[in-house]
Amino acid sequence: MFRGPRDYCKLDLKEFGGHKDEVNSVAFSPDFQIMITGCDDERVRVFNTSTGKQVCKLKGHTGAVKSVCISPNSKTFASGSYDKTVRIWRMSDGELLHVLQGHTKSVEIVVYSSDSSKLCSGSWDRTAILWDVQKGFLLKVFQGHDNLVQSVAFSSNGFYLATGSWDFTVRLWTIGGTEGKDSVAVLKGHSGNVHAVAFSKDGMLASGSWDRTVKLWNPRSKKLIHTLVGHEGWVQALSFSNDGIYLASASDDDTIRVWDVVTGSCIKVLEGQTDTVQHCAFTPGGALVASGAAGITLALT
Numbered sequence: 001m002f003r004g005p006r007d008y009c010k011l012d013l014k015e016f017g018g019h020k021d022e023v024n025s026v027a028f029s030p031d032f033q034i035m036i037t038g039c040d041d042e043r044v045r046v047f048n049t050s051t052g053k054q055v056c057k058l059k060g061h062t063g064a065v066k067s068v069c070i071s072p073n074s075k076t077f078a079s080g081s082y083d084k085t086v087r088i089w090r091m092s093d094g095e096l097l098h099v100l101q102g103h104t105k106s107v108e109i110v111v112y113s114s115d116s117s118k119l120c121s122g123s124w125d126r127t128a129i130l131w132d133v134q135k136g137f138l139l140k141v142f143q144g145h146d147n148l149v150q151s152v153a154f155s156s157n158g159f160y161l162a163t164g165s166w167d168f169t170v171r172l173w174t175i176g177g178t179e180g181k182d183s184v185a186v187l188k189g190h191s192g193n194v195h196a197v198a199f200s201k202d203g204m205l206a207s208g209s210w211d212r213t214v215k216l217w218n219p220r221s222k223k224l225i226h227t228l229v230g231h232e233g234w235v236q237a238l239s240f241s242n243d244g245i246y247l248a249s250a251s252d253d254d255t256i257r258v259w260d261v262v263t264g265s266c267i268k269v270l271e272g273q274t275d276t277v278q279h280c281a282f283t284p285g286g287a288l289v290a291s292g293a294a295g296i297t298l299a300l301t
Contacts, residue, residue, distance in 0.1 A: 016047050016054070025067045026279045026291040029074050034091075035291070036077055038065030044079045044087075046094065056094045060087060067109045071116040076133060078119055080107030086121045088133060098136030102129050113154045118175075120161060122149030128163045130175065142173050144183055153197040153205075160184065160219055162205055164194030170207045172219055185222040189215055196237050200244040204261065208235030214249045216261065226264030230257055241282045248288055250277035256290055 021040035028035055028049070035047045044065055046055040063082030070077040076097065080086045086100035086107055105124035112119055118139070119131045128142040128149050142163065151164035154175075161173045168191060172184040192211030199205055204225070205217040214228040214235055233253030240247050240261075247259045256277060258268040270288075280290045 016045075016052060021064075023278075024065060027068045027070050027077065028279075028281060028289060028291075029070050029091075030072055030284075031074075032283055032289060034070065034074075036068045036070060038068040038079055038081075040064040042081070044068060044089070058089060058094050058096075060096060060099075061085070063106070066107060069110050069112055069119075071112045071133070072114055073116040075116065078110045078112070080110040080121050082106040084123075086110055086119070086131065088119070088136065098133075100129075100131050100136060100138070102138050102141070103127070108148060108150055109152050111152045111154065113158055114156050115158060118154075120152045120154065122152045122163060124148050126165075128152055128161070128173075130161070140175075142171075142183075144171060144186075145169070148193075150193060150195050151197045151207075153199050155199045155203060155205075155219070156201045157203070160199070160203075160205075162197045162199065162207075162219075164197040164207055164209075166193040168192060168194065168209070168211075170194055170197060170205070170217070172205075172222070184219075187215075187217055187222065187224075189224055189227070192234075196235060196249075198238040198240055198247075200240040200247075200261070201242065202244045204240070204244065206238050206240065206247055206249075208238045208249055210234040212251070212253075214238065214247070214259070216247070216264065226261075228257075228259050228264055228266070230266050230269075231255065236278055237280045239281045239288075241286065242284060246282075248280045248282065250280040250290060252277070256280055256288070258288070 025038040037045050042061045044058040061081040067080040084103045088098040103123040109122040122128045126145045130140040145165040147166035153162045163171045170187040190209040192209045196208035208214045212231045216225040231251040233251045237250040250256045256270040
């Protein structure tokens with residue numbers, strides 16, 4: 001049974017060292033046994049979360065690694081860099097499979113589709129690019145944002161792609177079309193950079209912004225459902241629980257808030273966990289895992 005957020009408490013705190021500069025991104029495998037980090041030192045590192053030991057260190061990028069992500073099937077992982085490229089690596093041995101070139105400025109975010117067949121990257125060049133993971137081909141360029149594309153999320157049914165930008169908007173795109181201009185909608189309402197977007201398994205969309213709010217949207221009607229207010233700092237990360245009932249939001253106000261999606265009320269505030277939470281995610285069993293700067297990871301249950 002899914003745990004209730006009111007029962008969460010600090011369970012374990014581990015620090016993963018090795019990087020020589022600021023850690024920009026953290027990603028966990030679906031079973032949370034593997035953690036991958038990307039850093040300003042141009043390296044990607046793979047850790048075993050149980051032992052805390054580094055599995056491997058990967059070289060190849062010639063600029064800061066801004067984002068990392070692991071495929072849902074755990075067969076590959078990806079990294080996006082200031083060097084304008086996306087790299088796809090094999091999970092089993094860290095072998096480089098593809099170097100994806102197409103962006104003209106720094107790549108800030110990389111995200112896999114739920115079936116692991118596609119990858120989307122967002123960039124300072126104001127575009128998002130859809131890639132074929134197996135072949136390493138560029139499938140589509142999504143254009144329309146007026147500033148950096150900071151966040152990307154696929155809907156679980158693979159129909160929608162959401163992009164959040166420093167132009168204060170969220171855009172919804174259809175993935176099945178042949179042109180990047182077939183935007184479904186431009187969702188407006190934030191008064192700051194949109195730093196995080198996430199879909200629930202039943203299709204609800206959430207966006208988190210530097211305006212310190214989280215917004216819940218219905219992608220089908222393109223309507224705003226709730227504006228979640230309470231954070232005192234920029235919202236950095238979002239995650240829906242597997243049953244779609246709860247939403248976790250992480251902020252640089254040093255808190256994680258858990259929200260009831262139906263009512264829009266905050267039902268738990270987790271304070272003083274890390275200096276800056278960069279990632280939060282619900283485990284299949286209902287625990288909440290959060291990670292912060294400098295490779296520090298915190299498990300909550």
